Amino acid sequence: MLIDTHSHIYSEEFDADRNEAISRAKAVGVSHIVLPNIDLSSMERLTSLAKSDTNYFFVANGLHPTSVNADYKAELDEIFADTTFGAIPNVVAIGEIGMDLYWDDTYMKEQMEVFDFQLVYAREKNLPVIIHCRNAFKQIMDVMSAVDRSGLIGVFHCFSEDYEAAKHVVDMGFYIGVGGVLTYKKSTLPDVVSKVPLSSILLETDSPYLAPVPHRGKRNEPAFVSCVAEKLSQIIGRDYDDVCDITSINAKKLFNLI
Numbered sequence: 001m002l003i004d005t006h007s008h009i010y011s012e013e014f015d016a017d018r019n020e021a022i023s024r025a026k027a028v029g030v031s032h033i034v035l036p037n038i039d040l041s042s043m044e045r046l047t048s049l050a051k052s053d054t055n056y057f058f059v060a061n062g063l064h065p066t067s068v069n070a071d072y073k074a075e076l077d078e079i080f081a082d083t084t085f086g087a088i089p090n091v092v093a094i095g096e097i098g099m100d101l102y103w104d105d106t107y108m109k110e111q112m113e114v115f116d117f118q119l120v121y122a123r124e125k126n127l128p129v130i131i132h133c134r135n136a137f138k139q140i141m142d143v144m145s146a147v148d149r150s151g152l153i154g155v156f157h158c159f160s161e162d163y164e165a166a167k168h169v170v171d172m173g174f175y176i177g178v179g180g181v182l183t184y185k186k187s188t189l190p191d192v193v194s195k196v197p198l199s200s201i202l203l204e205t206d207s208p209y210l211a212p213v214p215h216r217g218k219r220n221e222p223a224f225v226s227c228v229a230e231k232l233s234q235i236i237g238r239d240y241d242d243v244c245d246i247t248s249i250n251a252k253k254l255f256n257l258i
Contacts, residue, residue, distance in 0.1 A: 002229060002244050003251040004033045004222040006096070006130065006157050006177060006204035010042070010049040013208040013219055018049075022056075025222035029244065032257055033222050036060040036096040036130050036157075039067035040075055043084070050089050058255060059088055060095035060130045062118055065111045066103075072114050080121060092255040094122040095130025096157055099143075102134040111136075115143050122152060128254050129154035130177075137161050141168075155202050155254060158210070163192045170200045175254060179204045180212035180220060183231045190235045198236065202254070203228050203247045 004025065014021055025033065035046050035057055043061075050057045063072070063079055078084055085091070097118040099111045122129045133140050133156055149172070156169050159176040166176055178201055182189045193201060203225050205211075211220035212227040229247070233240040251257065 001248045002028065002030045002203065002225050003248045003257075004030055004205050004207075004225045005155065005202045005251050005255075006036055006179070007033050007207045007222050008036070008038070008042075008209075009033065009207055009222060010035055010045040011208060012045075014221075021221045021223070025225075028223050028226040030222050030225060031248070032056060032058060032251070034058045034060060034092065034130075034251075034255060036093075037062055037079075038064045038096075040078060043079070043088070047088050054089050058090045058092045058257060060093035061085060061088055061091050062095045062097045062130070063114055064096055065098050065100040065115070065132055065136075068107050068111045068114050070107070070110070072107075072110050076114065076117060091127070092257065093128045093130050093154070094118050094125070095154075096132045097129055098132035098157075099136035099140050100132060100134040101136045101139070108139070112139060112143050115140070116147060119144065119147050119149075119152065122154075123148065123150070126151065128152075131156050131174075132158070134160070137165055144172075153254060157204065158206055159189070159192070161192075162188070163195050166192050166196050170196060175200050175202045175250060177202045177204045178232065179206050179228055180210040180216070180224065182228055182235075183213040184216070185213075190231075193232060194235055198238065198243065198246050199250060201232070201247055202251050203232070 207220035
């Protein structure tokens with residue numbers, strides 16, 4: 001059993017062969033896929049796919065940091081309106097949320113405010129969070145240290161920090177999400193995951209992005225989570241089936257998947 005804890009398979013990149021991609025995922029043992037939202041523009045696609053199979057797809061609803069701009073309050077209000085939120089099936093998390101300062105820090109203050117709002121909302125709703133962190137670990141920690149985190153859990157998706165950051169995340173009771181970057185030749189992630197307990201790791205693809213070797217440079221898809229599991233099993237010296245089973249248990253625990 002495998003669970004892809006982060007896939008945007010609802011995106012237009014899969015319009016030509018979405019059903020085939022889903023079949024390929026099932027063929028390699030992917031039992032569930034978690035679909036994180038981006039912003040208002042992605043909600044209709046996401047909701048439609050989630051409704052197509054409520055036993056297979058689970059949803060994270062939120063506002064992605066790269067979609068934050070000067071009008072963020074209006075978009076937040078609509079995303080988290082009861083009528084909007086209530087129309088989405090199988091919401092198991094708030095996400096993906098966080099901060100991204102890789103390309104532009106123009107809206108850093110706004111990103112911090114949006115992140116803070118969504119952390120508080122998640123805690124109030126007793127839902128875990130899926131955190132996007134790119135060139136912003138310090139800022140994310142600053143925001144998280146300023147809010148009441150009691151009972152708040154989640155995953156740092158597409159983890160790309162060093163081991164000290166990973167240890168801090170794990171000590172907080174959070175998971176690290178591991179995807180295709182683990183398989184890249186110059187990646188420092190293998191050293192990190194070799195020191196992190198398997199009980200604190202989730203597998204993901206972030207499809208259609210960041211395809212693992214041997215598919216690097218192509219469109220990523222949920223079936224390729226098996227490549228990530230295989231690489232992880234090699235790095236930590238654990239049986240492939242154990243890696244699949246334990247990371248799936250982790251995902252079920254975090255997202256309360258039934």
